[in-house]
Amino acid sequence: MAATFSGNAKAEICRSFPQKHCCALAQCFGVLLFCNNFTSEGIRIITECKEFAAILPKLFRKAFGIDFDIVPDLEETGKLVFQITGQKKLQQIMVAYGFDPVGILSLHINLPIVEDDCCKAAFLRGAYLAGGSVTDPAKAYHLELATNHRYVAREAYTFIREVLGFYPKMAQRGGGQVLYLKHSDLISDCLTYLGAPIAAMGIIEARLEKELNNKVNRRCNCDEANTSKVVEASQEQLCAIRILRQNGQFERLAPKLLQAAIAREENPEASLTELAAMMQPPITKPAMNHRLKKLVQLSKE
Numbered sequence: 001m002a003a004t005f006s007g008n009a010k011a012e013i014c015r016s017f018p019q020k021h022c023c024a025l026a027q028c029f030g031v032l033l034f035c036n037n038f039t040s041e042g043i044r045i046i047t048e049c050k051e052f053a054a055i056l057p058k059l060f061r062k063a064f065g066i067d068f069d070i071v072p073d074l075e076e077t078g079k080l081v082f083q084i085t086g087q088k089k090l091q092q093i094m095v096a097y098g099f100d101p102v103g104i105l106s107l108h109i110n111l112p113i114v115e116d117d118c119c120k121a122a123f124l125r126g127a128y129l130a131g132g133s134v135t136d137p138a139k140a141y142h143l144e145l146a147t148n149h150r151y152v153a154r155e156a157y158t159f160i161r162e163v164l165g166f167y168p169k170m171a172q173r174g175g176g177q178v179l180y181l182k183h184s185d186l187i188s189d190c191l192t193y194l195g196a197p198i199a200a201m202g203i204i205e206a207r208l209e210k211e212l213n214n215k216v217n218r219r220c221n222c223d224e225a226n227t228s229k230v231v232e233a234s235q236e237q238l239c240a241i242r243i244l245r246q247n248g249q250f251e252r253l254a255p256k257l258l259q260a261a262i263a264r265e266e267n268p269e270a271s272l273t274e275l276a277a278m279m280q281p282p283i284t285k286p287a288m289n290h291r292l293k294k295l296v297q298l299s300k301e
């Protein structure tokens with residue numbers, strides 16, 4: 001798989017492997033609640049991220065001392081599928097998170113699992129690695145977390161507010177729920193919290209670049225607008241001077257106006273300031289404006 005912005009962010013997050021058992025348990029919890037399938041019948045985790053695939057078996061061994069029943073060949077490209085199907089293993093995991101191992105499940109974020117700050121971060125890292133993605137900031141600002149469990153989405157919504165200080169947005173997609181961020185500052189804060197400061201910096205840099213481009217564009221547009229105004233005014237003045245020539249008024253103009261008319265005729269593209277400097281003696285820009293307006297006015301009489 002080609003390195004994408006999202007893939008790089010995940011690879012970066014994978015570098016923080018949980019040191020403590022409590023954090024490994026919390027990170028697995030995040031993975032399970034945001035992965036493709038987590039029921040008492042079976043667990044299925046699908047990822048395209050090689051770094052995540054590389055740490056997953058270690059993570060589950062650290063948290064539960066168990067191995068996946070089905071693991072992918074890491075040399076393969078595309079979707080990598082991990083599965084746990086053994087009933088004993090599934091029960092052990094369910095019990096570890098406080099769920100009834102045989103009853104019908106509606107999964108929750110079991111708060112004691114994510115009580116400590118170290119575990120909060122680990123939980124969100126797991127959730128992001130399994131169900132998250134971030135869009136290349138050159139295209140759009142978008143970070144999301146998807147889960148199949150409605151209650152989990154609702155609880156994650158408040159959980160994110162608690163740990164990051166802001167609420168994500170929430171939407172339904174397909175049969176699942178999506179929590180997402182659209183603001184570049186919040187996305188970079190979130191990535192920093194998850195342990196991906198390089199990706200976070202990428203978001204900030206993309207925003208600065210965009211702002212700079214916008215500023216340059218705005219200035220260009222502004223210059224263009226000014227230029228077209230100058231051209232318009234000049235055209236009106238040239239037209240007035242032509243009329244004055246045609247009806248014989250030109251030669252009878254007062255010396256100051258005559259000087260202005262000649263200067264304009266000879267310099268159709270000059271700005272008021274430039275024309276004002278050409279007068280003998282030089283005059284101010286408003287005075288130049290006044291002379292040219294007077295020419296236009298005379299031509300209309």
Ligand SMILES: [Zn+2]
Nearest residue numbers: 022023118119
């Ligand atoms: Zn912990």
